[in-house]
Amino acid sequence: MPIYLDNNATTRTDPAVVAAMLPYFSEQFGNASSVHAFGSEVGAALKQARRSVQQLIGAALDQEVIFTSGGSESNNTAILSALATQGGRDEIVTTCVEHPAVLAVMDHLETARGITVHRIGVDSQGRLDLDAYQRALGPRTALASVMWANNETGTLFPVASLAAMAQAAGALFHTDAVQAVGKIPIDLKETPIDLLSLSGHKLHGPKGIGVLYVRKGTPFSPLIRGGPQERRRRGGTENVPAIVGLGKAAELAAAHLQDKRSRVRDLRDRLERGVLQQCGYCFALGDDQNRLPNTSNIAFEQIEGEAILHHMNRAGIAASLGSACASGSMEPSHVLRAMKVPASALGGAIRFSLSRENTVDEVDQVLRVLPEIIVKLRVRSPA
Numbered sequence: 001m002p003i004y005l006d007n008n009a010t011t012r013t014d015p016a017v018v019a020a021m022l023p024y025f026s027e028q029f030g031n032a033s034s035v036h037a038f039g040s041e042v043g044a045a046l047k048q049a050r051r052s053v054q055q056l057i058g059a060a061l062d063q064e065v066i067f068t069s070g071g072s073e074s075n076n077t078a079i080l081s082a083l084a085t086q087g088g089r090d091e092i093v094t095t096c097v098e099h100p101a102v103l104a105v106m107d108h109l110e111t112a113r114g115i116t117v118h119r120i121g122v123d124s125q126g127r128l129d130l131d132a133y134q135r136a137l138g139p140r141t142a143l144a145s146v147m148w149a150n151n152e153t154g155t156l157f158p159v160a161s162l163a164a165m166a167q168a169a170g171a172l173f174h175t176d177a178v179q180a181v182g183k184i185p186i187d188l189k190e191t192p193i194d195l196l197s198l199s200g201h202k203l204h205g206p207k208g209i210g211v212l213y214v215r216k217g218t219p220f221s222p223l224i225r226g227g228p229q230e231r232r233r234r235g236g237t238e239n240v241p242a243i244v245g246l247g248k249a250a251e252l253a254a255a256h257l258q259d260k261r262s263r264v265r266d267l268r269d270r271l272e273r274g275v276l277q278q279c280g281y282c283f284a285l286g287d288d289q290n291r292l293p294n295t296s297n298i299a300f301e302q303i304e305g306e307a308i309l310h311h312m313n314r315a316g317i318a319a320s321l322g323s324a325c326a327s328g329s330m331e332p333s334h335v336l337r338a339m340k341v342p343a344s345a346l347g348g349a350i351r352f353s354l355s356r357e358n359t360v361d362e363v364d365q366v367l368r369v370l371p372e373i374i375v376k377l378r379v380r381s382p383a
């Protein structure tokens with residue numbers, strides 16, 4: 001059986017999620033806006049899914065949950081909405097290590113609309129420069145957008161205090177929480193975030209579905225205008241099977257977070273410790289104290305990451321090189337460059353990202369195979 005350690009790229013849709021979705025392709029095919037029974041049954045399913053997401057993120061109200069087509073749409077909507085509603089403010093504060101689903105929007109706003117974007121740097125462990133963040137906030141800041149967890153290293157950002165700092169400057173605060181939701185407990189009643197993005201396929205739900213959380217009272221301008229769906233905040237007939245699937249995935253994630261929270265962390269630590277002990281000249285990247293429990297990004301010095309991945313793939317082990325979205329290009333990851341990872345290790349960083357489906361046997365199999373691969377490649381590569 002192949003071993004899948006690339007869960008930050010995407011997760012397997014849980015079989016219980018698939019089972020929950022199936023009726024909504026066939027007998028429950030109605031349009032939630034219809035007044036007849038076909039519609040009202042579907043409407044009830046949407047309501048239940050909204051409640052499940054609300055509970056997973058600790059939102060105060062289910063109406064704060066807007067279904068979108070995924071993390072990318074949620075990020076685009078949040079950023080453009082903040083600019084549209086914060087009249088007179090034309091600056092944004094973000095970080096150098098965001099996902100392209102934020103950074104590309106920022107690049108576009110800069111070139112097409114003349115918006116000033118402050119991209120705050122990180123230290124060698126991927127931690128945000130808090131002084132620079134504070135200095136960048138001001139009376140012209142419309143929005144601060146900082147991810148909750150970095151997709152490449154798993155480093156967690158202190159979003160509660162970052163949100164409070166942004167709001168003290170009169171700005172809105174958005175977090176791309178695509179990698180955090182379902183992996184760590186989140187309680188938005190305790191965390192003063194205005195806008196939050198999440199994505200179904202990162203938490204064992206289907207692809208092409210996500211949520212934008214908008215705290216009640218936050219000014220909002222839709223990205224997709226059309227019908228009255230989602231209280232006129234996102235037009236378009238709802239993707240009912242995917243929404244039901246995301247609701248089920250949220251339910252399962254909440255139960256898992258409560259019962260077996262440390263299991264994934266234990267597996268990740270077993271893997272990381274084993275690799276660091278058995279393969280020389282390598283080190284773990286990211287903030288050791290504040291990191292997602294499932295992510296380990298290990299930099300192997302003087303070896304091409306592509307070669308490691310290729311050999312692991314032949315041995316039935318799937319991991320990834322930097323970010324999933326950057327793979328395929330030979331560019332070193334913008335996150336690792338921002339962390340000033342030494343050139344000798346930049347090309348050899350491998351991201352292992354686990355999920356609740358991984359087992360001790362799988363980790364031990366990786367620990368049997370990987371050191372041999374590293375030895376073989378090290379002999380080959382000129383030092």
Ligand SMILES: Cc1ncc(COP(=O)(O)O)c(C=O)c1O
Pocket residue numbers: 008009069070071072073099101147149150151176178179199200201208209210324325
């Ligand atoms: C941090 C982060 N934000 C946003 C996205 C994009 O989400 P989606 O694939 O649902 O559009 C991803 C996906 O890799 C991600 O890791």
